[in-house]
Amino acid sequence: MFAKLFKNSVGRKLIMAATGLGMIGFVVMHLLGNFSIFLGPEGINVYAARLQSLGPLLWVARLGILAMAAFHITFGIWLTLENRRAKPEAYAVRKRQASTFGSETMIYSGLLLLTFVVFHLLHFTLRVIFPETSNLIDSAGRADVFTMVTESFRKFPVVVIYLAAMAVLFFHVGHGFKSLVQTIGLNNDKTLPLFGKASPLLALVLVLGYISIPMLILFGLVKG
Amino acid sequence: MNLTLFVWRQKNAKEKGRMERYEAHDVDPDMSFLEMLDVVNQDLIHNGKEPIAFDHDCREGICGTCSLTVNGIPHGEQKRTTVCQLHMRHFKDGDSIYIEPFRARAFPVVKDLVVDRQALDTVIQSGGYVSVSTGEAQDGNTLLIPRHDAEYSMDAAECIGCGACVAACPNGSAMLFVGAKVASLAQLPQGKVEAAQRVCVMTETMLDQGFGNCSNHYECEAACPKGISVKFIAKLNREYLKSLKE
């Protein structure tokens, strides 16, 4: 069945849609987990310790996300190259009537997200960007994620990087969500305008949720 | 009124083309866009120059032969209007108008504004038909079709195959064209028999013919002179998903 999907235009799109949906699912869950920082060290440090205690299960989840990302990126690049080849000559004048800035820049927003994810993993997963505040232990003997995050987001340039990345996520998911709904065939006359509006709204809510964390920390509103 | 035209001129498929400037004088607002070009061509012929080649046939918006991109939009900015039915009253005295061919790798330029749209026929030949016996004329009434299904199918069948969707698509994809055909046939009992095979073959032929993939920009729907909805692309996607089960 995979071979069948690969050679068909709709099949390739379905792989984009399924992996895109999976990653949106991850982004939503990740945000909900991150909100535990607002409960202080007792929130996020406990949450982090629970995640770690999943052991092999955590690795299954990680590999699953990695596989989704790998397919999404490979097919995203492949489709984009194929689509460019199909439109070799540009119009001298072109007027956009329905496409958006977000829809026409999916490959750029996607690749920027990839760059950000690498940075983000180095920052909070491998903890090599600010090692001095990232490898502490709290009074209960758990990894002190709270201090790692709050110390990072007191640094203005770090906050700027995260804000920029979230702006990029807004454009990618703003088109991506409505696009995947169409790709999996859910649309009719009524849902087309509905998802057209719901998609950027979902992206906005996600992005506002994420940026609330560094912003509130930067302004000193998150206390241990 | 007087207009300045910038028109794509290209001798043949091999040579490089370029935009050239022409002045159109005393254009009557009641002329159609193609009549305006006819008058410009008369002038060119009169002065011993090569007239501008463009495609046209019915000139009443039903055949899908006319194929000009006007100011960056296939068939021009007027909604649900083929360029042959576009009237000069929608322009203002002194306007500059850019006229280019329908652009896509699958539509090579033959000359000036004329492109070869055979690739669309090849896609239709690959699966855009019903090969089960549908009987004689009188049998039409023996197979009852719910009104909703008939309307839905006919809305999709409104496609005149002009290729504006391909020309408007940033990916040069023919997804709206294929979607309209697949949806129209899959909604009727006669077309259901071959639905699974049809959607696979037609979307694969689409790629073989050099069209791109759909990225859901929806430029196709905005440019379509018949207002074919992208809901038919969603229907195609559903048909494809169903075909995977077989």
Ligand code: HEM
């Ligand atoms: C990491 C690097 C990424 C790259 C290179 C990338 C690339 C792309 C590209 C090129 C497309 C458009 C494909 C097309 O329609 O022609 C796309 C669609 C999409 N992306 Fe990404 N993306 C990335 C990350 C993400 C992430 C993190 C998410 C989720 C939060 C995501 C969700 C989506 C969705 C939902 C779609 C729409 C799928 C469809 O059209 O059916 N992407 N991506």
Ligand code: FES
């Ligand atoms: S010439 Fe027939 S539709 Fe325009």
